[in-house]
Amino acid sequence: MTTLIYSIHEFAALSGITEYNLRYFDKIGLLPAQRDTNGYRVYHQRQIASAQMVVTLQNARLSNAQIKTLLKDYTSRHSLAMLKQTQQQLTAYIHTLHNAQTFIACQISQLETIHIINNxxxxxxxxxxxxxxxxxxxxxxxxxxxxxxxxxxxxxxxxxxxxxxxxxxxxxxxxxxxxxxxxxxxxxxxxxxxxxxxxxxxxxxxxxxxxxxxxxxxxxxxxxxxxxxxxxxxxxxxxxxxxxxxxxxxxxxxxxxxxxxxxx
The missing domain is CATH 3.20.80.10 (Regulatory factor, effector binding domain)
Incomplete structure (x- = not known):
């Protein structure tokens, strides 16, 4: 089976990660690229899943260093513990966001009322x-x-x-x-x-x-x-x-x- 190879431009479009960030991830070893015969960065199709995981874990507020550690030994007990801790932190953060959303909704309603009352x-x-x-x-x-x-x-x-x-x-x-x-x-x-x-x-x-x-x-x-x-x-x-x-x-x-x- 032929393995699909993508240029950094193509991989950026597929993964949703900017070329700038792909270069940075390659530099720190988070999402390593290979080099073609001309020395340009190229990516394998199998790395799309890794790229999506990196983005998701960043959205989960993990640092690049934590993500790198997690992906290096993903099935370890340490990784499991890290994901459980992250889940707890996300639950608390979602609660905070919900409260902020409720507050903003109340303020919008109050300001709209004030605009009407002023007349x-x-x-x-x-x-x-x-x-x-x-x-x-x-x-x-x-x-x-x-x-x-x-x-x-x-x-x-x-x-x-x-x-x-x-x-x-x-x-x-x-x-x-x-x-x-x-x-x-x-x-x-x-x-x-x-x-x-x-x-x-x-x-x-x-x-x-x-x-x-x-x-x-x-x-x-x-x-x-x-x-x-x-x-x-x-x-x-x-x-x-x-x-x-x-x-x-x-x-x-x-x-x-x-x-x-x-x-x-």
Whole structure:
């Protein structure tokens, strides 16, 4: 049977390895080439399988030195142990990639939402909200950072606020023209829900997106006054929820929040 011989150019096309890398692999003895009568590199057909294995093992994040060792004595116990270890590392890496993919998908969704919201800032609208289970943290403080610190005490991951919604529950009577107390924090982070849960009220809300932070945002007072002046009766806690915050913006004036006022 005639053995097929390929030039480096032909072998590069067959194997998917660039000619530059083939020369390098030949130099380090990872995928040795033979020489024809003119001194040019040539490859045998049987080396296609070896070339594909090299590429696959590189994709598995093995170094060239590890691959060379592996291929030198492929059926040894050492090679078996190396492949098992590589499999474990790949499983962990795939998990990491999956988390990164989920995070990026969430960020894309959030940014798309922000682009839509920017076109409807300070515009009231009505909505019907379903009852929702959330976790609640109660503190007597005016510093929003204290609530995040408290959340960390319930085994919430450090970056939980990048993946879960959060905001404050405000009593109508506590909202003043320039301030309101931050003493009841809610979020959808599971460990906080396990610590202390509460259902957000279902029903009809008048809502509005606006700029600024969750702390003492004067637009909350203005919005509540607007609702009163239009003859609506507020029933239940007012929700102010983060839409975009520290992970996206750098100035509090650039933050976006959603104000949700329950009405009869």
């Amino acid at each position: 409807q800032l300070d515009t009231p609208f009505t909505e019907e909200k379903k009852s929702e289970l959330v976790g609640v943290i109660s503190l007597e403080t005016q510093h929003i950072g204290d609530f995040f610190q408290r959340a960390s005490e319930f085994n919430a991951p450090p970056n939980w606020y990048l993946h879960h919604r959060y905001g404050f529950l405000l009593a109508e009577k506590d909202i003043q023209s320039k301030s309101y107390p931050l003493d009841k924090f809610y979020c959808t982070e599971p460990s906080i829900i396990d610590h202390r849960s509460q259902y957000l009220s279902a029903g009809r809300y008048i809502s509005q997106y606006c700029s600024g932070s969750l702390e003492n945002n004067q637009k909350v007072w203005s919005f509540v006054q607007h609702i009163r002046q239009n003859g609506y009766r507020i029933q239940g806690d007012i929700l102010i929820e983060n839409v975009s915050g520290p992970a996206v913006q750098t100035k509090k004036s650039d933050f976006l929040i959603k104000i949700m006022v329950p009405i009869n």
